[in-house]
Amino acid sequence: MKVAIVGATGYGGIELIRLLRQHRHVTEISVFSSTQAEAPLTSTYPHLQDVYKGILQSMDTEELATEYDVVFLSAPPGVAATLAGNLLEGKAAIVDLSGDFRIKEPSIYEAWYGREAADATITGQAVYGLSEWNQEQISKAKIVANPGCYPTAILLGLAPAVKNNGIDMTSVIIDAKTGTTGAGKNPAPMTHFSEMNESMKIYNVNEHKHTPEIEQQLSEWSEEADAVTFTPHLVPMSRGIMATMYATCTSYSSAQEWIDVYKAAYEAHPFVRVREDGFPATKEVYGSNYCDIFLDYDARTNRLTIVSVIDNLVKGAAGQAIQNANLMNGFEETEGLEFVPIYP
Numbered sequence: 001m002k003v004a005i006v007g008a009t010g011y012g013g014i015e016l017i018r019l020l021r022q023h024r025h026v027t028e029i030s031v032f033s034s035t036q037a038e039a040p041l042t043s044t045y046p047h048l049q050d051v052y053k054g055i056l057q058s059m060d061t062e063e064l065a066t067e068y069d070v071v072f073l074s075a076p077p078g079v080a081a082t083l084a085g086n087l088l089e090g091k092a093a094i095v096d097l098s099g100d101f102r103i104k105e106p107s108i109y110e111a112w113y114g115r116e117a118a119d120a121t122i123t124g125q126a127v128y129g130l131s132e133w134n135q136e137q138i139s140k141a142k143i144v145a146n147p148g149c150y151p152t153a154i155l156l157g158l159a160p161a162v163k164n165n166g167i168d169m170t171s172v173i174i175d176a177k178t179g180t181t182g183a184g185k186n187p188a189p190m191t192h193f194s195e196m197n198e199s200m201k202i203y204n205v206n207e208h209k210h211t212p213e214i215e216q217q218l219s220e221w222s223e224e225a226d227a228v229t230f231t232p233h234l235v236p237m238s239r240g241i242m243a244t245m246y247a248t249c250t251s252y253s254s255a256q257e258w259i260d261v262y263k264a265a266y267e268a269h270p271f272v273r274v275r276e277d278g279f280p281a282t283k284e285v286y287g288s289n290y291c292d293i294f295l296d297y298d299a300r301t302n303r304l305t306i307v308s309v310i311d312n313l314v315k316g317a318a319g320q321a322i323q324n325a326n327l328m329n330g331f332e333e334t335e336g337l338e339f340v341p342i343y344p
């Protein structure tokens, strides 16, 4: 397939290039920029010398729509909302990494994102790209809304418990930590080295934009779904998310029963590894498309503790985007993604 990347100079964009270089069905990768047209990508990213020789091109939506089989939109909020209408008229399958089309209800999007929602007909057409749980719809989609990085880790971690009606949906608390690449490549006060090094920051308490995305999916899985408490933290690492979820149990009363439920749920899904014994660390999925999960049941409190880790730039962004493009094009979902985590 011929592939185009809009926002190729960003962190999601260069991660797409790294992964797509290993994809056996990709014949061409073209890169687009709103500010650096005609420059080689190596002028921004010298580590790509002799690896990728592409020159950044200015965006032409007609060309994007007609010349490519897949267009990855890896740009800031609002860009996909502007481009998608024209792109949908062409042949390309579209995978949008931003949050523009994830939230179905425009008023909810506007309340949490503080900006105008995208055209409702396009959002209605966009399939939520949580690959493991939405494969059938993704495989028929023309446009996929790739999930946010936190919701990917959180929803994969909660899904088996929710779908088996094993937890009280009013009791869900999510405590999550992320590395700085989650904020993109542009420096900001929060991610400045001297602000975050040897420190830990809590942010957007009870107002993070991923909250409605999590709640929307939970409500599709369970009639009992309710509001969740979601608390994000920034920790001093470049990549990685660890999401820790707590919930009161309504069935199953041992850790082993819970592990069996999770093992069964993810048996057929190569990128979700339910651990045998012990909680995963973010480093154990670094640079890979894996989501590793482990859980424990506490009989004293009747609560379940679930831990889910991903690399935010891979399973949380570029990797899941390619997994979705594979499903949309009828390829093996693992194509181009079978990376062993970089360890240590």
Ligand SMILES: NC(=O)C1=CN([C@@H]2O[C@H](COP(=O)(O)OP(=O)(O)OC[C@H]3O[C@@H](n4cnc5c(N)ncnc54)[C@H](OP(=O)(O)O)[C@@H]3O)[C@@H](O)[C@H]2O)C=CC1
Pocket: 006, 007, 008, 009, 010, 011, 012, 013, 032, 033, 034, 035, 036, 073, 074, 075, 076, 077, 079, 097, 098, 099, 147, 148, 149, 181, 182, 183, 184, 185, 186, 312, 313, 316, 317
């Ligand atoms: N970083 C992460 O962990 C994750 C990111 N995402 C989402 O993916 C998207 C990309 O994120 P990330 O790569 O981190 O962000 P970056 O800020 O690193 O990169 C975004 C890129 O978008 C391009 N861009 C800016 N304005 C425009 C425009 N008007 N039209 C077209 N392109 C534009 C810029 O390149 P140029 O100036 O060359 O055009 C820039 O390099 C965002 O929507 C983000 O929310 C989703 C999940 C995880």
Ligand SMILES: CC(=O)N[C@@H](CCC(=O)OP(=O)(O)O)C(=O)O
Pocket: 097, 098, 099, 147, 148, 149, 150, 178, 179, 180, 181, 182, 183, 232, 234
């Ligand atoms: C550290 C940091 O700022 N992380 C980002 C992660 C967002 C993201 O990457 O996903 P979206 O596509 O939904 O924007 C945040 O908390 O907003």
